[in-house]
Amino acid sequence: MFKDYLQLVRIPGIFTALSNVMIGYFFSLSETNIISFPFLLLTSGFLFCSGMIFNDYFDLRIDKKERPERPLPSKKISKQNAFFLGIIFLILANLFASIIGYYPLIISLIMTLLIIVYNYKTKFFSFLGIFNLSLIRFLNVLLGFSLLSITFDIIQYAIPIGIFVGGISILAKNESDLITPISKKLNYIFILITIGFVSVLIINNFQIESLVFLGLFSIMQLHALLEKKIKNQITFQLLSIILLDATLVSILASFYASILVSLLFIPAYFIAKKLYLT
Numbered sequence: 001m002f003k004d005y006l007q008l009v010r011i012p013g014i015f016t017a018l019s020n021v022m023i024g025y026f027f028s029l030s031e032t033n034i035i036s037f038p039f040l041l042l043t044s045g046f047l048f049c050s051g052m053i054f055n056d057y058f059d060l061r062i063d064k065k066e067r068p069e070r071p072l073p074s075k076k077i078s079k080q081n082a083f084f085l086g087i088i089f090l091i092l093a094n095l096f097a098s099i100i101g102y103y104p105l106i107i108s109l110i111m112t113l114l115i116i117v118y119n120y121k122t123k124f125f126s127f128l129g130i131f132n133l134s135l136i137r138f139l140n141v142l143l144g145f146s147l148l149s150i151t152f153d154i155i156q157y158a159i160p161i162g163i164f165v166g167g168i169s170i171l172a173k174n175e176s177d178l179i180t181p182i183s184k185k186l187n188y189i190f191i192l193i194t195i196g197f198v199s200v201l202i203i204n205n206f207q208i209e210s211l212v213f214l215g216l217f218s219i220m221q222l223h224a225l226l227e228k229k230i231k232n233q234i235t236f237q238l239l240s241i242i243l244l245d246a247t248l249v250s251i252l253a254s255f256y257a258s259i260l261v262s263l264l265f266i267p268a269y270f271i272a273k274k275l276y277l278t
Contacts, residue, residue, distance in 0.1 A: 015268035024144025026253035046093035138162035
């Protein structure tokens, strides 16, 4: 039963949400209280888990036909329990955000609204769904910066995450089908834009050592693109968000902090071998 709940919340993916908020936290570490760190992680983690729960909750009719083995269609977890768990996670996320401060709470509330809107309505519309998911990830990065004043200098570090997740979302729309040529090409384009954007940030900040992490991220993209199964490709790209976050941390904070972030890839990868991420 416990494994079913871990599967419901896509536990391997939670590491990608946590690495998102670490970008801003490590940048602002000298100006913020270290006590806020666990609350940031809890806020981000609970928002992520609730999003995954409501994804399956509103997809139940589809999953009964296409993925009957999953926790909800197989009735290993009741629809009612999933709904209440999702609501509890949203409440907890915003409670922890309110402990941190006003701005984290505002961002968390906006993310809560977007999570509900996405799963209830916009994911059924291609462009709106992709944009909605990208915006949620974009805001998750800003959550880590939320103890500081949000300026363009900060926002630019959240942009590549939003772009990359947009590219993944294009593939995810065809998760049960073969990869279509147009979705594959668009995914390539989004990856290249992401790498190009981060490369500019590295050059502008004279952080040449950041190329190490960007190189690892790029290798992961090549590995993912060589996968024939779309689910495997999506999984590898989702896990590589951690390496992209580590690259951004190496630009903004320190090489050692980026190593710490990149280490999240290890548990995420091995757990993803046991529990699906898509």
